[in-house]
Amino acid sequence: MTALDLRVAQRPNSPMTTYRYDAYDAAFVRERVAEFREQVRRRLSGALTEEEFRPFRLMNGLYLQLHAYMLRVAIPYGTLTARQMRRLADIADKWDKGYGHFTTRQNLQYNWPKLVDTPDILEALADVEMHAIQTSGNCIRNVTADHFAGVAPDEIEDPRPTAEFLRQWSSLHPEFSFLPRKFKIAVTGAEHDRAAIMVHDIGLRIVSNAVGAIGYQVVVGGGLGRSPFIGKVVGEFVPRADLLAFLEAIMRVYNRFGRRDNKYKARIKILVHETGIDEIRAAVEAEFASMDRSIFCHDPEEFERIAGFFAPPPYESLARDSQMLHAAKLETPAFANFVDVNVSAHKTPGYAIVTVSLKPIGGVPGDATSDQMRVLADASERFGFGELRVSHEQNIILPHVKQDDLFALWRMLDAAGLATANAGLVSDIIACPGMDYCSLATARSIPIAQAISKRFSDMSRQRRIGKLGIKISGCINACGHHHVGAIGILGLEKKGQESYQITLGGDPTFSASIGEILGPGVTVEQAPDVIEHLVDFYLAEREEGEAFIDTWRRLGHARFKDVLRREGEDGADI
Amino acid sequence: MALISDGRFVEDAWRRLADEEALPKAGKVIVSFPRLEHALEVLGPMSSLGVIVPNTTEPSALVEALPRLGLVSISFPGFADGRGFSLARLLRRAGFKGELRASGRLVADQYSHVVGSGFDTIEIPDDLAERQDEEQWRAALNAYSMSYQRGYTGRGSILEARRRAARS
Amino acid sequence: MASFKHPQILIASNLSDGEVVFLGASGWERDHRRARVALNAEEAAALEVFGKRDISANRVVDVYLADVEIGGDGAPTPVHYRERMRVKGPSVRLDLGKQAAAGRGAP
Numbered sequence: 001m002t003a004l005d006l007r008v009a010q011r012p013n014s015p016m017t018t019y020r021y022d023a024y025d026a027a028f029v030r031e032r033v034a035e036f037r038e039q040v041r042r043r044l045s046g047a048l049t050e051e052e053f054r055p056f057r058l059m060n061g062l063y064l065q066l067h068a069y070m071l072r073v074a075i076p077y078g079t080l081t082a083r084q085m086r087r088l089a090d091i092a093d094k095w096d097k098g099y100g101h102f103t104t105r106q107n108l109q110y111n112w113p114k115l116v117d118t119p120d121i122l123e124a125l126a127d128v129e130m131h132a133i134q135t136s137g138n139c140i141r142n143v144t145a146d147h148f149a150g151v152a153p154d155e156i157e158d159p160r161p162t163a164e165f166l167r168q169w170s171s172l173h174p175e176f177s178f179l180p181r182k183f184k185i186a187v188t189g190a191e192h193d194r195a196a197i198m199v200h201d202i203g204l205r206i207v208s209n210a211v212g213a214i215g216y217q218v219v220v221g222g223g224l225g226r227s228p229f230i231g232k233v234v235g236e237f238v239p240r241a242d243l244l245a246f247l248e249a250i251m252r253v254y255n256r257f258g259r260r261d262n263k264y265k266a267r268i269k270i271l272v273h274e275t276g277i278d279e280i281r282a283a284v285e286a287e288f289a290s291m292d293r294s295i296f297c298h299d300p301e302e303f304e305r306i307a308g309f310f311a312p313p314p315y316e317s318l319a320r321d322s323q324m325l326h327a328a329k330l331e332t333p334a335f336a337n338f339v340d341v342n343v344s345a346h347k348t349p350g351y352a353i354v355t356v357s358l359k360p361i362g363g364v365p366g367d368a369t370s371d372q373m374r375v376l377a378d379a380s381e382r383f384g385f386g387e388l389r390v391s392h393e394q395n396i397i398l399p400h401v402k403q404d405d406l407f408a409l410w411r412m413l414d415a416a417g418l419a420t421a422n423a424g425l426v427s428d429i430i431a432c433p434g435m436d437y438c439s440l441a442t443a444r445s446i447p448i449a450q451a452i453s454k455r456f457s458d459m460s461r462q463r464r465i466g467k468l469g470i471k472i473s474g475c476i477n478a479c480g481h482h483h484v485g486a487i488g489i490l491g492l493e494k495k496g497q498e499s500y501q502i503t504l505g506g507d508p509t510f511s512a513s514i515g516e517i518l519g520p521g522v523t524v525e526q527a528p529d530v531i532e533h534l535v536d537f538y539l540a541e542r543e544e545g546e547a548f549i550d551t552w553r554r555l556g557h558a559r560f561k562d563v564l565r566r567e568g569e570d571g572a573d574i
Numbered sequence: 575m576a577l578i579s580d581g582r583f584v585e586d587a588w589r590r591l592a593d594e595e596a597l598p599k600a601g602k603v604i605v606s607f608p609r610l611e612h613a614l615e616v617l618g619p620m621s622s623l624g625v626i627v628p629n630t631t632e633p634s635a636l637v638e639a640l641p642r643l644g645l646v647s648i649s650f651p652g653f654a655d656g657r658g659f660s661l662a663r664l665l666r667r668a669g670f671k672g673e674l675r676a677s678g679r680l681v682a683d684q685y686s687h688v689v690g691s692g693f694d695t696i697e698i699p700d701d702l703a704e705r706q707d708e709e710q711w712r713a714a715l716n717a718y719s720m721s722y723q724r725g726y727t728g729r730g731s732i733l734e735a736r737r738r739a740a741r742s
Numbered sequence: 743m744a745s746f747k748h749p750q751i752l753i754a755s756n757l758s759d760g761e762v763v764f765l766g767a768s769g770w771e772r773d774h775r776r777a778r779v780a781l782n783a784e785e786a787a788a789l790e791v792f793g794k795r796d797i798s799a800n801r802v803v804d805v806y807l808a809d810v811e812i813g814g815d816g817a818p819t820p821v822h823y824r825e826r827m828r829v830k831g832p833s834v835r836l837d838l839g840k841q842a843a844a845g846r847g848a849p
Contacts, residue, residue, distance in 0.1 A: 174690025178656025
């Protein structure tokens, strides 16, 4: 390739707040689409058997599920432009059934694409600088990041340049694309962990050392699934210049020594657990020491080039608090509730971060119709510099809204059924697709989420309960993160029936903990009763301002178990 | 078996020696790993000796022999078992300059990984070669004009290209 | 051979579009009510032979036998809730999948 224009023209009215492809990136993604088009053709012709094709379709996000294929599109570090969101909507209409599902790993899933249409869908994504590369398969998956990146007041550094740097490094890596198992990396640059880095294969926390240099605390071997583990620190402070070399060393140790004899023991968490973190650290350090690090030596220019794309949008200079907002809240209580629950502090005076809940009461968690996607795209252009985020809680974030605009935005969202004021509350439930769609599922998850959400449909009761994370998975793979839910629910099969195991005390943040099992499984019908009893017990026992997890930690698991035992004696068969 | 080099099916100049076969005086032969030490002793310094090793081999067990070997073949027990890619990298890092061969049921779509990790040739069973002809291997080799990584062989590095552009 | 407890049908996914299909009297059907029912182990094995042939012919993937019960109308209904889901569609979107077409009176 010659005469490449490395600069990308800025679109009017749409400032550059996220990475834009240069000609190299664009060519790479086009080549990926062309390669996949050939792979599909060769699969249909029989040149590739299904067994051979599977890893390659998975590395392009294509699964075969219960009713149809499913395509998982990457939303790197959860950042989307309005244009990209509109394209997602258009694809849903043209090749799918008019909706998509936002996942816990900043991806979007289409549930009904045809194999033969997939290359065209990927082409349509490439038009807007998107792809489905490595959203599945035994490779380094879509790198995720704090959804409040760049706007959170508690941030040391925006994690997205790091995530983009790693996205490129991990794309079609020659050596690390046939790993023992999938490999997930998450990055945060904040004091509060919103990216669940402790339960990723590698979690990166941007830190600054005693002399103010930026580096990474590297956590390895966290993960959910069949055997959940909290990650352990393998590198206390890895300077930025060494990051790629250090990660390459971890990957090489894992690729060589990770177990391949048993799918359920193949994740790096098992290698770390069975080998011991000290020995793993020694192996990684030895590999790191024997590498020619000049090869990986970080390019400050390249990092700066990438970081330049994530510059803040042209904010106005505003007062810290908006009088308009204050007045509108007094005038409209429903709006006041929305602001109190779904709006977070922004680092820039006069601005706010808005969480748009994809968890309407009784709805399917994380689903959005194509019309809703377009409303969100419009809203982001009118009120938020054309930028959107996807959170691992399966909600959409508008990261730069002027406080003065919040009321107008709320009215727009409300008209589209997108103003549910439950961010972080008991009905903001994380749920995987479960057996309604997924071929790996052992039970459904969505109907449980719907039933619990309906049980707590009284919003004032929800606000009284406060922040409470319920997370539901339809199988042990734990895509719904049930292990780290304050209340976790795992759907299993028991004697040919769906059965739900409840855990308490999970925590996905830096103070990470894995939930403990409450007791025997319950049925779909019983689940809302059980959750309600637990919540009522918490309300009766909590101290002023105490979150569910803290009450649970203070009182102990046994006290909560007693609640169920008592209720069981009262007649409920649980 | 079919041998692929540079996107073409080629004649194999090497012969895989069965363990019960005597070591020949001349010709390029590949011996099994357990037989390597003995073969090196018997044949003395010569560049026409090759070895096939499991993908779990510790590079340190081969390092001493490397300068005297003309070929190292790494076996892939299944195409999705990627350990051979790391072993290839490590052998190249240890200074091996001879032919590095990937042997097993690798599929054409892995060609850029194979080349990128430092292999020269790929040896696949005939039934696979029948389904995946030369054209498919060549297409796979040319599927990408560049790659994002630095320090891997094969295509040019996007990082290097950007660095050149930024500094020019 | 495994013990044979229930009648069985052969279920698969169509390769090119991913839709769930069932082996019928003369090829793959999209409606499970038209599936051929194996009443003993030998008949089930015969269905599997057909399935393997069509895997090799790159028509279908993910082929397996599913236990069914035969209703009053003679139509098979899967025993397990997973396959009951597959013959209908998502339980949370009755407007989608095979159940939607059935609701409109299509075959």
